[in-house]
Amino acid sequence: MTQRTEGWWKARAGREAGYTIHAGPEREAPPFTPSDLQSASSQEGKPDSLFAFGKLVELMRRSRGWTVERLACEADLDLADVVVIEDDHTALPEPRAVYQLAQVFELPQARLLQVAGLSRERDPALQRDTLRFAARSQSIAQLSEVEQRALDEFVSVIASRA
Template identity: 45%
Template sequence: MKLEITREWFERRAKLEGDLEISAGRLARDPAPEQIQVETATDEAPIPMRMAFGSFVETMRRQKGLSVEKLAERADLDVSDVVRIERDAHFRPEPRVVYRLAETFNLPGKAMQQLSGNTVARPGLQEHALRFAARSGGSPQKLSREEQRALDEFIAYLEKQQG
């Protein structure tokens, strides 16, 4: 018996997936169908977005009073993944890693996947992420009031995007 998978079969399966967070292929598409514009997906998210993601993870870690090792332990991740997320703008973490961080920080997974560059970001996310990154990055210990305010505003934005 020969199994034949046609283009039509893939198109039907894609329609059934709808707005699921996990998909097959290159980057998953997250925006609602009416928001989708024709664009070329690439494996590389803009470096400023990845820098913002790294800054966000670091700030969340600091807010919780966690060392890199403790965060990795709580999220069941390799320490090297956490370090690379925080320090290497060229590093794109696996979706599982981003999912574990979202769970650990109790944040919307869909928004975290977009912020990490694993899915196409909804309009406005990059602007908010870069604004957050510009306002964060103080001392390596306790967050300043300004950093806490920026973190709270960005978390509220991410949670609003989930709905």
């Protein structure tokens, strides 16, 4: 049996910086290794990729007519994780979340990891198309009745607690 030194363990732990570590078996283990992933620090300054990933998730969800809650249920993710993915374009998604979303949306996992900014592999054409998608996915449409009602209700909640 090989003895592992303290330095080996520290180097190993350093590769996991920025990721939540879970104990116990996962329902389905993703077919990639942590060494395939980008570190959180290497994603700084790439909001276009995170914006595009969040927008992709939102539009895929909406194209199915799903609420955020339904997507969270279908993907076996926490509701808060889905909200952060769709709305916080500065937060790196968890690799497991990307894997689960790839399964739900029937998209290639490796390419979705790249769109999410988590893959070391860089396909220049995919990067260009990701940026183009991010630029084109900004909504200019009027709010739907449901969106307007949700906005009005939330504004009244905020105003009533002032």
